[in-house]
Amino acid sequence: MANGLLEQRRAQMFPKLTSAQLARLERQGTRMQTQAGEILVELGAPPRGVFVVAAGSIEALAPPSVTQAASGYELLFLLSPGDFTGEMSTLRGTPALVRVRVREAGTVLLIDAEQLRRIVQNDAELSELFMRAFILRRMSVIESGHSEVLLLGSDHSADTLRLREFLTRNARPYVNIDIEHDADAQALLERFHVRGEDVPVVVCRGAELLKNPSNAEVAECLGINAPAADERVHDLLIIGAGPAGLLLSHLLHLRGIESVVLEARSRGEIESTIRAGVLEQGTMDLLNEAGLGARMQVEGAVHHGFELAFEGQRRRIALTELTGHSITVYAQHEVIKDLVAARVAADGALKFKGGSGTVTTIAHA
Numbered sequence: 001m002a003n004g005l006l007e008q009r010r011a012q013m014f015p016k017l018t019s020a021q022l023a024r025l026e027r028q029g030t031r032m033q034t035q036a037g038e039i040l041v042e043l044g045a046p047p048r049g050v051f052v053v054a055a056g057s058i059e060a061l062a063p064p065s066v067t068q069a070a071s072g073y074e075l076l077f078l079l080s081p082g083d084f085t086g087e088m089s090t091l092r093g094t095p096a097l098v099r100v101r102v103r104e105a106g107t108v109l110l111i112d113a114e115q116l117r118r119i120v121q122n123d124a125e126l127s128e129l130f131m132r133a134f135i136l137r138r139m140s141v142i143e144s145g146h147s148e149v150l151l152l153g154s155d156h157s158a159d160t161l162r163l164r165e166f167l168t169r170n171a172r173p174y175v176n177i178d179i180e181h182d183a184d185a186q187a188l189l190e191r192f193h194v195r196g197e198d199v200p201v202v203v204c205r206g207a208e209l210l211k212n213p214s215n216a217e218v219a220e221c222l223g224i225n226a227p228a229a230d231e232r233v234h235d236l237l238i239i240g241a242g243p244a245g246l247l248l249s250h251l252l253h254l255r256g257i258e259s260v261v262l263e264a265r266s267r268g269e270i271e272s273t274i275r276a277g278v279l280e281q282g283t284m285d286l287l288n289e290a291g292l293g294a295r296m297q298v299e300g301a302v303h304h305g306f307e308l309a310f311e312g313q314r315r316r317i318a319l320t321e322l323t324g325h326s327i328t329v330y331a332q333h334e335v336i337k338d339l340v341a342a343r344v345a346a347d348g349a350l351k352f353k354g355g356s357g358t359v360t361t362i363a364h365a
């Protein structure tokens with residue numbers, strides 16, 4: 001298909017790999033036979049990596065246009081031997097913007113995401129070639145007007161500006177229609193039975209219609225928060241975000257060891273379950289030493305002793321006098337809140353029930 005950027009920058013956007021470059025990639029990738037019609041990457045799915053065409057051909061297909069009701073997938077690019085697939089989402093691991101389908105059966109070399117990252121780090125020539133091609137291809141998709149997202153809004157609406165910023169920040173191409181200036185907008189509103197007060201409206205993947213959605217709802221629809229978003233490798237897996245698991249995760253972090261904490265309950269549940277209330281000296285010292293005691297020091301009630309009653313007689317146990325230690329009454333769910341906040345602030349990996357992300361692989365050392 002014709003588009004301005006593609007015409008001007010075809011050579012950089014689709015550089016043919018030289019035999020020397022192909023030989024270097026061959027050492028990293030996996031050869032695969034392909035069948036005509038086989039889908040190598042599905043629109044919206046996490047990219048599998050880069051496919052280098054060795055024989056046959058591959059087509060990159062743009063999604064049905066959100067502005068044309070009856071349109072189907074449209075050919076964006078046709079790749080022949082020496083060409084490779086991929087654009088910016090391939091490196092970031094975010095959902096693919098195009099469908100990649102085999103046109104003529106042949107052979108491809110699959111460079112998976114991890115191998116691609118290694119190549120980008122270690123091979124300056126291929127790194128530059130891939131990066132330039134990926135950026136230009138993303139720009140070309142945006143320029144072509146093919147997008148999974150149609151945003152119907154107004155320059156005067158704060159929510160429209162919020163959604164535009166969100167889509168731009170996440171590098172998601174979108175068709176923007178200003179309902180106050182675009183003659184087609186009224187027809188579109190009628191087509192989707194949208195009332196004025198529902199604007200801004202996001203039409204996602206030509207099907208799902210979201211009325212004044214939150215950023216999280218749009219992210220959910222586009223798969224932006226898909227598990228692939230957190231591809232970090234952690235040294236340790238901790239099961240249970242109780243005080244023990246969270247504190248351990250934090251202490252390890254302070255020593256440079258990163259962990260992922262898996263919790264069967266939601267964050268809201270663990271932060272509201274009433275349990276313990278008394279913290280002994282050792283726990284208080286540990287929380288303070290780990291930099292987690294600020295709120296406890298302000299809100300906790302320090303006690304230097306307690307009373308026991310025997311046959312109507314009250315006996316004071318003078319803790320501090322007897323042991324040099326005190327106790328603090330500070331609810332366990334408040335400690336949990338402080339621990340979760342500290343892990344979140346340190347960009348620690350916490351996986352709660354109902355949250356995004358899963359642990360995909362556990363390697364044996």
Ligand SMILES: Cc1cc2nc3c(=O)[nH]c(=O)nc-3n(C[C@H](O)[C@H](O)[C@H](O)COP(=O)(O)OP(=O)(O)OC[C@H]3O[C@@H](n4cnc5c(N)ncnc54)[C@H](O)[C@@H]3O)c2cc1C
Nearest residue numbers: 239240241242243244245262263264265270275276277278
């Ligand atoms: C009523 C009550 C009062 C208490 N009062 C005090 C007190 O005053 N002072 C005091 O020091 N102690 C007190 N305790 C004890 C204190 O609450 C516990 O010692 C503390 O909760 C233990 O912490 P933990 O992290 O080991 O386990 P937990 O707090 O039990 O946390 C374990 C976490 O793991 C999660 N989990 C379990 N299985 C899985 C799984 N398979 N996958 C993913 N997640 C999982 C659970 O949902 C839970 O969130 C009290 C306990 C109770 C019940």
